[in-house]
Amino acid sequence: MQIKQLFVYPIKSLRGCSLHETVLTRSGFPYDRCFMLLKVETDDQGNRRLRNMHVPHFPEMALFLxxxxxxxxxxxxxxxxxxxxIPPVSENKGTKTLEVPLQPGxxxxxELEITMHRSSTVGYNMxxxxxxxxxxxxxxxxxxAYxxxxxxxxxxxxxxxxxNDASGGLLSNIIPFFGKKADNDTVLTFADCAAYLVVSETSVDEVSSRLDDGYEMDVTKxxxxxxxSGAEMPWEEDFWGELAVGESGARIVLTSNCVRCVSINVSYETGTHGKTENEQVYKKLTKDRRVDKGAKYNPVFGRYGFLKGDGDVPIRVGDPVEVTRTLSERTTFDWPGLASSSR
Structure with missing residues (x-):
């Protein structure tokens, strides 16, 4: 097998960027989801409330490249x-552009306290x-927010x-983290719950086979x-436990399934939830891909992972991929209060 494509998403839930090469770090690819958008709302007392923006709840985010x-x-x-x-995209109604510094001061x-799925950090209002x-x-x-x-x-x-927590178990990992820096070596930016999401092209092709002739599933959804690429069978990645990637053989530990939400139905043409049969991918996957006991109502597609060992390891399209550990049974999704991911 080999790496077919690499993607980074500098602003969470907006459309991503294709890369030819990058480096692996403990918290994901450099610049991945280091920005996110917050909707400003006002409560009944007139106080400002900031709502995290994720594409399943704000499908218009898909109109931003x-x-x-x-x-x-x-x-x-x-x-x-x-x-x-400006939608509908095919009518070429025009575009607007903005330049955002990648590493602003x-x-x-x-400073804003931002909590995503009970895990908190500090962000900065740009x-x-x-x-x-x-x-x-x-x-x-x-x-x-940055x-x-x-x-x-x-x-x-x-x-x-x-x-392997020093306190002797899982308990300390389910206590929300507040503050500016995590002292754990496994940390996240604004990605939902893992540093990396790995998917198999063979499984993407299987999803395409569920659509009408002439339609292909857009992997970026x-x-x-x-x-x-190169997996022999669709869905075999459900049982991948660890991968060796790149010329260096860097290890990515795959700890959980990615359980899905309706974001995979969003139309890139209109920035709304898709209404055609070929856009009802979530429904098509619920027929046979609800295979995780920890999220029994959500279909599974892809595996969440983390870099094992030191960071800043080069990785590029075309690099070899080897499964170095397989699982005897599927993992169970376990993130307190979270049942699906929009990434």
Missing amino acids: TDLILPNSEDPNGKIIVTYQ VEGLE GSRYNDWFSECFGYPVIL IGQNRRKVLGSMSPSAH FRPNIVV
């Missing part, structure tokens, strides 16, 4: 180019220059070290980081 310009001699900070496509920025642009596109007020050097803790038994 991102392009990653890595740091270079001319621009040592790099940037994200965000393009908003945080001095003087408002300010009116960016918030106003996104607010105009969405039609309601939003804030662009995570900086802060990270979130992995909860439940998702982390490879979950059962599954929001993978690593797409592996």
